Amino acid sequence: MSGGPPKGLPSTGPHSLLDMPHPLAGSSSEEAVGGDSTPSPDLLMARSFGDKDLILPNGGTPAGTSSPASSSSLLNRLQLDDDIDGETRDLFVTVDDPKKHVCTMETYITYRITTKSTRVEFDLPEYSVRRRYQDFDWLRNKLEESQPTHLIPPLPEKFVVKGVVDRFSEEFVETRRKALDKFLKRITDHPVLSFNEHFNVFLTAKDLNAYKRQGMALLSRVGESVKHVTGGYKLRSRPLEFAAIGDYLDTFALKLGTIDRIAQRIIKEEIEYLVELREYGPVYSTWSALEGELAEPLEGVSACIGNCSTALEELTDDMTEDFLPVLREYILYSDSMKSVLKKRDQVQAEYEAKLEAVALRKEDRPKVPADVEKCQDRMECFNADLKADMERWQSNKRQDFRQLLMGMADRNIQYYEKCLMAWESIIPLLQEKPEAK
Amino acid sequence: MEQAPPDLERQWQPATLEPLGHTDAGLQAAVGEEAEGSRDEVPGDGTEHALGLGVLMTENNFGLKKIEISVSEAEKRTGRNAMNMQETYTAYLIETRSVEHTDGQSVLTDSLWRRYSEFELLRNYLLVYYPHIVVPPLPEKRAEFVWHKLSADNMDPDFVERRRIGLENFLLRVASHPILCRDKIFYLFLTQEGNWKETVNETGFQLKADSRLKALNATFRVKNPDKRFTELKHYSDELQSVISHLLRVRARVADRLYGVYKVHGNYGRVFSEWSAIEKEMGDGLQSAGHHMDVYASSIDDILEDEEHYADQLKEYLFYAEALRAVCRKHELMQYDLEMAAQDLASKKQQCEELATGTVRTFSLKGMTTKLFGQETPEQREARIKVLEEQINEGEQQLKSKNLEGREFVKNAWADIERFKEQKNHDLKEALISYAVMQISMCKKGIQVWTNAKECFSKM
Numbered sequence: 001m002s003g004g005p006p007k008g009l010p011s012t013g014p015h016s017l018l019d020m021p022h023p024l025a026g027s028s029s030e031e032a033v034g035g036d037s038t039p040s041p042d043l044l045m046a047r048s049f050g051d052k053d054l055i056l057p058n059g060g061t062p063a064g065t066s067s068p069a070s071s072s073s074l075l076n077r078l079q080l081d082d083d084i085d086g087e088t089r090d091l092f093v094t095v096d097d098p099k100k101h102v103c104t105m106e107t108y109i110t111y112r113i114t115t116k117s118t119r120v121e122f123d124l125p126e127y128s129v130r131r132r133y134q135d136f137d138w139l140r141n142k143l144e145e146s147q148p149t150h151l152i153p154p155l156p157e158k159f160v161v162k163g164v165v166d167r168f169s170e171e172f173v174e175t176r177r178k179a180l181d182k183f184l185k186r187i188t189d190h191p192v193l194s195f196n197e198h199f200n201v202f203l204t205a206k207d208l209n210a211y212k213r214q215g216m217a218l219l220s221r222v223g224e225s226v227k228h229v230t231g232g233y234k235l236r237s238r239p240l241e242f243a244a245i246g247d248y249l250d251t252f253a254l255k256l257g258t259i260d261r262i263a264q265r266i267i268k269e270e271i272e273y274l275v276e277l278r279e280y281g282p283v284y285s286t287w288s289a290l291e292g293e294l295a296e297p298l299e300g301v302s303a304c305i306g307n308c309s310t311a312l313e314e315l316t317d318d319m320t321e322d323f324l325p326v327l328r329e330y331i332l333y334s335d336s337m338k339s340v341l342k343k344r345d346q347v348q349a350e351y352e353a354k355l356e357a358v359a360l361r362k363e364d365r366p367k368v369p370a371d372v373e374k375c376q377d378r379m380e381c382f383n384a385d386l387k388a389d390m391e392r393w394q395s396n397k398r399q400d401f402r403q404l405l406m407g408m409a410d411r412n413i414q415y416y417e418k419c420l421m422a423w424e425s426i427i428p429l430l431q432e433k434p435e436a437k
Numbered sequence: 438m439e440q441a442p443p444d445l446e447r448q449w450q451p452a453t454l455e456p457l458g459h460t461d462a463g464l465q466a467a468v469g470e471e472a473e474g475s476r477d478e479v480p481g482d483g484t485e486h487a488l489g490l491g492v493l494m495t496e497n498n499f500g501l502k503k504i505e506i507s508v509s510e511a512e513k514r515t516g517r518n519a520m521n522m523q524e525t526y527t528a529y530l531i532e533t534r535s536v537e538h539t540d541g542q543s544v545l546t547d548s549l550w551r552r553y554s555e556f557e558l559l560r561n562y563l564l565v566y567y568p569h570i571v572v573p574p575l576p577e578k579r580a581e582f583v584w585h586k587l588s589a590d591n592m593d594p595d596f597v598e599r600r601r602i603g604l605e606n607f608l609l610r611v612a613s614h615p616i617l618c619r620d621k622i623f624y625l626f627l628t629q630e631g632n633w634k635e636t637v638n639e640t641g642f643q644l645k646a647d648s649r650l651k652a653l654n655a656t657f658r659v660k661n662p663d664k665r666f667t668e669l670k671h672y673s674d675e676l677q678s679v680i681s682h683l684l685r686v687r688a689r690v691a692d693r694l695y696g697v698y699k700v701h702g703n704y705g706r707v708f709s710e711w712s713a714i715e716k717e718m719g720d721g722l723q724s725a726g727h728h729m730d731v732y733a734s735s736i737d738d739i740l741e742d743e744e745h746y747a748d749q750l751k752e753y754l755f756y757a758e759a760l761r762a763v764c765r766k767h768e769l770m771q772y773d774l775e776m777a778a779q780d781l782a783s784k785k786q787q788c789e790e791l792a793t794g795t796v797r798t799f800s801l802k803g804m805t806t807k808l809f810g811q812e813t814p815e816q817r818e819a820r821i822k823v824l825e826e827q828i829n830e831g832e833q834q835l836k837s838k839n840l841e842g843r844e845f846v847k848n849a850w851a852d853i854e855r856f857k858e859q860k861n862h863d864l865k866e867a868l869i870s871y872a873v874m875q876i877s878m879c880k881k882g883i884q885v886w887t888n889a890k891e892c893f894s895k896m
Contacts, residue, residue, distance in 0.1 A: 248714055251714050252711075252714065255707055255710060255711040255714075258703075258707045259704070259707055259711075262700065262703045262704055262707065265700050265703075266697065266700050266701065269693065269696040269697045269700055270697055272693050272696070273690070273693035273694055273696070273697050275693075276686060276689045276690045276692075276693050277690060279686050280683075280686045280687065280690050283679065283682050283683045283686055284683070286679050286682075287676075287679045287680070287683065290672060290675050290676060290679065292861075293861045294861055294864055294865065297864075297865055297868050298868070301868055301871075301872070304872075398717060398718055398896065401718065401896065402718075402721075402893055402894065402896045405725070405889075405893040405896070406890050406893045406894055409886045409887070409889045409890035409893055410890065412882065412886040413882075413883055413886045413887060413890065415882075416879045416880075416882035416883045416886070417879075417883060419875070419879045420876060420879035420880065420883070423872050423875045423876045423879065424876060426872060427869065427872055427873075427876075430865060430868050430869045430872060431865075431869060
């Protein structure tokens, strides 16, 4: 799993999908314990989960995600809106209905974002807005700025890498829609991020651009941690768990990269196999035209191979549309995790630097200066937030990959079942005696 | 030339050829009756062949007994060839067992070694002496339609093994053919190791072979061929073409399928590496990886089985060639007949002209006569006499050619009908076994992926 559960913080550990409590139900959250430290100044905009203002049906506290709820299982639940009864979920977001807009300057796609919520942060119980990719990009940047101590889920790639792909093709748009939906759902599930003001505006504002412009005018004082961090920082000692997860992420990203390459290779080989099959089947038809008694059996074999070809095509399409994008998303996810880790390192480095400076001044003041204390607070907050996010990430990762790989196995099983059915059904045809006709 | 209706009374007696199998009239009668379709004693269908049985005429009596033939071993040998150069070749052990009717036990009666070239010699002999029979083909001389993993080398053990099976199949086909099984040279092939080659060559069959048959693409302007043979030749050409195409594409399909399966093996390795850094997911990943390895290695057996199907198709690819040869033979006979008839007609006309003194056709003699004076009546009489003799001879020959032609058509068509049934039966069986192979492959695939899925679920 991860580099070990954070010390001192109770971890509910992995659960099976069945006995996992609802993400918003339980109250034994790591975050709550970590709440010894007051929320850092940077988090003023966000709601903390200690907030008891929220009214929930069961009167429970809106605790954090103590349980390893996977985004995908939540996805399933969220899609069955009607089925949710008595659960404490109070925010539902869905991305659907892509539409193409043709303007003089450009052509682009918008997606409908539907929000349903009982939270007081929302004036209306339901919202429906349209957003385009750059709006999502904006949101993500805003979240990174305003929640630097948290791991922000990744977006699907902005630019289309392979020139062959059509930005407006059904498959591409659908793949992107799913990724955007996942992105929003992950934010929705996050106990801190989901209360972010920018997120709220994104979901509700009629004119997002006006809000964006307003935001640009103010130079947001997000402090030192906004800058994109490059390079490492000299730290006296990195806490074990962060060192471990850093190493883990390096290897993890490598393995994912390898799996991505293997999956692509398999699809490529399967497509080439398909090409040959599409030539193979019809030859039996040609032969059938020459024959008398053998005509029907041969034609049957030809049709059978045709069916197998179709099944194979479905397999490759599914893998391309569903498997590869999710894999790539995780590579991006682990990349964002790494950059957050770097930021954390930076904060720690600052703190240590300040501490050193104080020590060097050799003042025998027992009290530690206020700004150093503030730094320490910030660091500890960051550590706590990150630990919590890491845990959540790890368990989500586990669920996501379990589902992804089971899905891959499923598709292959379905492919073979289709082929099996095709071949079994022609056996009686082949065995038919001519007299019987 | 008119097409004579099949004449059941007639028996085909080759005027110039005498297969060694026909040593006396009794035998000929047996063959003749057999050709009419009474097959009580002689098994001639695919079942016998499939069971590995054939019939053999023993030298001493006319009793037909059931035998088992097997090409049981293959051995690499070195020797010296005709030019006294060292060569390496493979020898095959042929074992013949006679099956006793009473207790069904089989007793080994003969066992000898033969090499491929001797099989070829046997087949060439059969082609010459039984031109009306669709002679079973030999397995290919060189590996063709090979997909990449398989070797195209004749010494490769897999190739030798498949050839061994093909040679056994050839012998069984001959042994289960109602006419061919009685041939003495075939009998000697199975029983007389030394001197067999000399015996075959002593029949002088090479001289009797019509070299024109070898010229596959030579066309003969045949005015009245039997339409059935023309259609059949066309069919055999198409069949050759379509089966070749099928075999080529199948080899490519096999190649691609191999690639798909083998790449999955990479999952095995990477899952194993990944599992090393995971705590809870580790076991599931590791065992799933193992299943991916199993999947990747399963393709080798699958494709090996499929080679058997390819071999079955190849046999009929080569059979198409044999079918074509029979049609060609008919064409040639018809051509000879038409040439002879034409020649006869022209001689008759010449004779008539000489007799009546009218010159309707141009002839050199006629010209010179006009120019240099007429010939004497004696000279003319002499010429008429010669012509009349030639005409007589010609009419006899035409009669016998006609007879030959009709007999050939009748007997050939009988064997073609037999062949058609055999082909339909065999190819259906081949398709069924191919479908069964595919079903097995699908089931294995489902099994492996189900196992992998279970491992994933435990992640």
